[in-house]
Amino acid sequence: MKIRIKFTKQGPVKFIGHLDVMRYFQKAMRRADVDIKYSEGFSPHQVMSFAAPLGVGLTSNGEYMDIEVHSMTDCDTLMKQLNDVMAEGICVTECHLLNDNAKNAMSLVAAADYTVTFREGKEPEDIKGFFEGLLKFKDQDHILIVKKSKKGEREVDLKNYIYQLSVSDNKIFMKISAGSADNLKPELVMEAYDQWRGEASPEFAYCIQREEVYGNTGDEANPVLVPLGLIGESVE
Amino acid sequence: MKKLALSDEILLSIEKPARYIGNEVNMVRKDTASVDIRFGMCFPDVYEIGMSHLGMQILYDMFNRREDIYCERIFSPWTDLDKIMREKKIPLFALESQDPIKEFDFIGITLQYEMCYTNILQILDLGQIPLHASERQESDPIIIGGGPCAYNPEPLAEFFDMFYIGEGETVYFELMDRYKENKKKGGSRREFLEMAAEIEGIYVPSFYDVFYQEDGTIKSMTPNNPHAKTTVTKQLVVHMDDATYIEKPVVPFIKATQDRVVLEIQRGCIRGCRFCQAGNVYRPMREHSLEYLKDYAYKLLKNTGHEEISLSSLSSSDYSELEGIVNFLIDEFKGKGVNVSLPSLRIDAFSLDVMSKVQDIRKSSLTFAPEAGSQRLRDVINKGLTEEIILKGASEAFQGGWNRVKLYFMLGLPTETVEDMEGIAELSEKVAEVYYEIPKDQRNGKVQVIASSSFFVPKPFTPFQWARMSTKDEFLQKAYLVKDKFRTMLNQKSLKYNYHEADLTVLEGVLARGDRKISALIEEVYKNGALYDSWSEHFKNDVWMKAFETCGLDPDFYTIRERSLDEIFPWDFINAGVSKEFLKREWQNAIGEKVTPNCRMQCIGCGAMSFKGGVCYENQN
Numbered sequence: 001m002k003i004r005i006k007f008t009k010q011g012p013v014k015f016i017g018h019l020d021v022m023r024y025f026q027k028a029m030r031r032a033d034v035d036i037k038y039s040e041g042f043s044p045h046q047v048m049s050f051a052a053p054l055g056v057g058l059t060s061n062g063e064y065m066d067i068e069v070h071s072m073t074d075c076d077t078l079m080k081q082l083n084d085v086m087a088e089g090i091c092v093t094e095c096h097l098l099n100d101n102a103k104n105a106m107s108l109v110a111a112a113d114y115t116v117t118f119r120e121g122k123e124p125e126d127i128k129g130f131f132e133g134l135l136k137f138k139d140q141d142h143i144l145i146v147k148k149s150k151k152g153e154r155e156v157d158l159k160n161y162i163y164q165l166s167v168s169d170n171k172i173f174m175k176i177s178a179g180s181a182d183n184l185k186p187e188l189v190m191e192a193y194d195q196w197r198g199e200a201s202p203e204f205a206y207c208i209q210r211e212e213v214y215g216n217t218g219d220e221a222n223p224v225l226v227p228l229g230l231i232g233e234s235v236e
Numbered sequence: 237m238k239k240l241a242l243s244d245e246i247l248l249s250i251e252k253p254a255r256y257i258g259n260e261v262n263m264v265r266k267d268t269a270s271v272d273i274r275f276g277m278c279f280p281d282v283y284e285i286g287m288s289h290l291g292m293q294i295l296y297d298m299f300n301r302r303e304d305i306y307c308e309r310i311f312s313p314w315t316d317l318d319k320i321m322r323e324k325k326i327p328l329f330a331l332e333s334q335d336p337i338k339e340f341d342f343i344g345i346t347l348q349y350e351m352c353y354t355n356i357l358q359i360l361d362l363g364q365i366p367l368h369a370s371e372r373q374e375s376d377p378i379i380i381g382g383g384p385c386a387y388n389p390e391p392l393a394e395f396f397d398m399f400y401i402g403e404g405e406t407v408y409f410e411l412m413d414r415y416k417e418n419k420k421k422g423g424s425r426r427e428f429l430e431m432a433a434e435i436e437g438i439y440v441p442s443f444y445d446v447f448y449q450e451d452g453t454i455k456s457m458t459p460n461n462p463h464a465k466t467t468v469t470k471q472l473v474v475h476m477d478d479a480t481y482i483e484k485p486v487v488p489f490i491k492a493t494q495d496r497v498v499l500e501i502q503r504g505c506i507r508g509c510r511f512c513q514a515g516n517v518y519r520p521m522r523e524h525s526l527e528y529l530k531d532y533a534y535k536l537l538k539n540t541g542h543e544e545i546s547l548s549s550l551s552s553s554d555y556s557e558l559e560g561i562v563n564f565l566i567d568e569f570k571g572k573g574v575n576v577s578l579p580s581l582r583i584d585a586f587s588l589d590v591m592s593k594v595q596d597i598r599k600s601s602l603t604f605a606p607e608a609g610s611q612r613l614r615d616v617i618n619k620g621l622t623e624e625i626i627l628k629g630a631s632e633a634f635q636g637g638w639n640r641v642k643l644y645f646m647l648g649l650p651t652e653t654v655e656d657m658e659g660i661a662e663l664s665e666k667v668a669e670v671y672y673e674i675p676k677d678q679r680n681g682k683v684q685v686i687a688s689s690s691f692f693v694p695k696p697f698t699p700f701q702w703a704r705m706s707t708k709d710e711f712l713q714k715a716y717l718v719k720d721k722f723r724t725m726l727n728q729k730s731l732k733y734n735y736h737e738a739d740l741t742v743l744e745g746v747l748a749r750g751d752r753k754i755s756a757l758i759e760e761v762y763k764n765g766a767l768y769d770s771w772s773e774h775f776k777n778d779v780w781m782k783a784f785e786t787c788g789l790d791p792d793f794y795t796i797r798e799r800s801l802d803e804i805f806p807w808d809f810i811n812a813g814v815s816k817e818f819l820k821r822e823w824q825n826a827i828g829e830k831v832t833p834n835c836r837m838q839c840i841g842c843g844a845m846s847f848k849g850g851v852c853y854e855n856q857n
């Protein structure tokens with residue numbers, strides 16, 4: 001049975017890196033007595049995969065992972081079993097039984113929502129101007145940023161990867177491309193804005209939180225973004 | 237959610253911020269306002285090392301079972317954070333509450349190896365606690381040391397208010413009760429120290445005066461306070477099953493060095509290797525029952541979710557229920573995705589059979605610890621492993637499919653000759669030859685024999701406490717000699733030889749048998765930037781060498797000096813169970829190349845029987 005699990009990452013656990021989150025969940029499955037499937041071979045490992053790694057320092061309300069189990073009572077019980085053994089800040093919020101032929105979460109990822117706020121004491125002096133500029137930045141025909149890599153510098157146009165960028169309650173919201181093909185980091189959007197306005201924000205100015213991760217159930221020309229938790233669900 | 241001691245900016249700019257945030261699964265949470273005693277349990281090294289230590293986990297669990305005590309964890313900040321904390325004057329904090337440790341009642345520091353001593357000063361310094369016990373005020377925490385290096389606490393005497401000699405499960409609660417009692421009646425720090433000094437196993441260094449001879453050795457060490465005892469007797473758990481073990485160990489988010497459930501099957505050792513401090517000070521050997529271990533194996537795996545379980549002891553092959561516990565672990569957990577990792581066992585039919593069940597033979601290696609290259613020298617150190625046993629074990633293992641062997645040796649042992657050193661290469665060669673006796677079509681490729689040698693450091697409470705240690709140059713010459721011998725071996729392409737660093741060994745020798753004068757040296761090197769000395773990338777030998785000069789101390793006095801049989805040692809005031817008479821006898825047996833039988837074969841009257849338990853009473857029900 002394939003199961004998709006949605007969880008949060010809040011508070012101090014935001015400093016735990018992706019590999020350690022994976023190790024954490026492997027141990028959690030055993031503590032919760034989840035009848036999880038193991039791979040074959042001399043050193044079997046749990047059948048478990050994560051949708052999209054989250055950077056260290058970012059919080060999240062929408063992390064996804066897929067597991068395979070031999071048996072379980074029902075999704076609610078599984079959720080309770082897991083939440084009984086979680087560390088503070090990590091909370092399982094959804095559990096979905098998937099069709100046997102459902103694609104795994106990682107291969108589905110097409111976009112993600114993020115909110116960006118200012119860390120205490122790091123707000124720009126002209127916060128109104130900052131946000132107005134951000135909206136102008138977004139409305140350009142091309143959103144160019146110089147990306148530095150090992151191979152040298154190259155210019156990239158972010159326009160096609162930013163699906164939405166808005167501001168409300170002193171909070172920036174963005175829906176941007178994610179996944180293996182065109183992964184855009186929210187930090188890069190803010191960096192592009194800094195480059196465009198010619199002024200850098202202080203170090204560690206932004207608090208970034210992932211809110212949701214989407215798959216595309218449409219096609220490339222007409223994308224239909226659906227939260228991962230609602231894709232491939234088995235109807236009992 | 238509780239606020240962290242460090243800001244996001246700091247945590248995001250240092251390596252592995254997860255070392256400092258606490259909040260792990262099974263971390264104990266208490267309301268700090270409703271406890272009477274706040275105890276900071278400190279391992280003076282980095283988080284991943286400290287979190288792998290079994291003793292600290294046992295005591296953390298034990299203290300926190302009491303509602304009136306909140307025990308929290310403290311580790312050394314890594315050098316990146318150390319720098320930031322100094323610059324920004326951030327006080328060192330405990331992981332649980334994230335509160336500054338200077339607010340605590342006690343800081344208990346475990347002393348697992350000598351080269352962590354500068355890190356102790358870092359803990360106090362960053363904790364904003366005076367380094368010297370004599371400078372501490374009523375409001376400062378009581379600093380208490382324990383663990384194996386507390387068997388010679390003198391080099392640290394200036395920095396500690398007290399030491400706990402022996403196993404932590406016995407008198408800590410009594411000490412806590414006295415503390416509460418004293419606090420309740422408004423007693424002073426000094427009054428508490430006096431109460432503590434009367435508890436068995438507690439040593440308060442400031443209550444003793446040390447007088448020296450002209451040659452620098454000790455003339456006498458006498459109590460200067462009527463509450464202090466002349467002899468401090470080590471504490472131990474008489475019946476292991478009566479002691480509580482850990483039920484819910486904290487599960488680190490980041491990978492600790494020891495990322496598994498550890499079952500302590502026994503304490504102490506019957507073998508009597510003459511170089512081994514643990515084998516002497518943890519006497520007598522005491523076992524846990526099989527039922528006790530089974531019960532804890534279930535609980536620990538369930539509560540941690542670890543994917544591996546391992547056994548801990550000084551010599552697992554001597555555990556009388558070894559087959560029972562190993563078969564239980566394999567039968568019960570192997571099919572559930574839990575790895576069973578075995579400690580180094582004596583290589584025989586049983587251990588090879590279980591190893592083939594739990595390890596991938598192609599990837600794993602066999603380990604032997606002959607410790608010395610010749611039978612003569614193995615008799616001197618009383619290591620009961622013979623060449624015949626090693627070659628027979630290796631042969632059986634090779635036939636079972638193994639093709640990698642590790643051999644551990646020591647260089648610089650008392651009475652060592654050129655033949656003994658060359659024996660290291662010769663024994664390694666013989667092991668390789670055993671492999672090539674197997675018909676070619678039945679071999680599993682080439683054999684790999686990896687020999688490693690460490691340099692011998694004489695330790696207190698061992699028969700070798702009188703021994704002269706080698707100098708750095710002597711050590712290196714010995715290593716070169718062995719290396720050259722390896723080059724002349726027939727199968728040299730299948731052999732590999734490694735040796736340890738010599739600088740560090742010399743300092744370990746100074747600290748291990750050091751006296752009170754060494755406190756000044758430790759402080760001097762710390763103030764000149766020495767820290768994390770056990771990490772080779774941070775070890776600064778030149779700082780230590782310069783400090784010897786500044787302090788007017790000679791390392792040779794502590795290392796290469798010949799000690800007479802009637803010399804008073806700095807640790808002689810401790811009764812560790814093994815008597816000085818026994819150690820002297822064993823030292824003479826060593827020189828005479830005489831083997832002493834192990835505790836199960838014959839009682840040799842070491843003195844540990846006075847504790848009335850363990851192997852001494854095994855057949856006397």
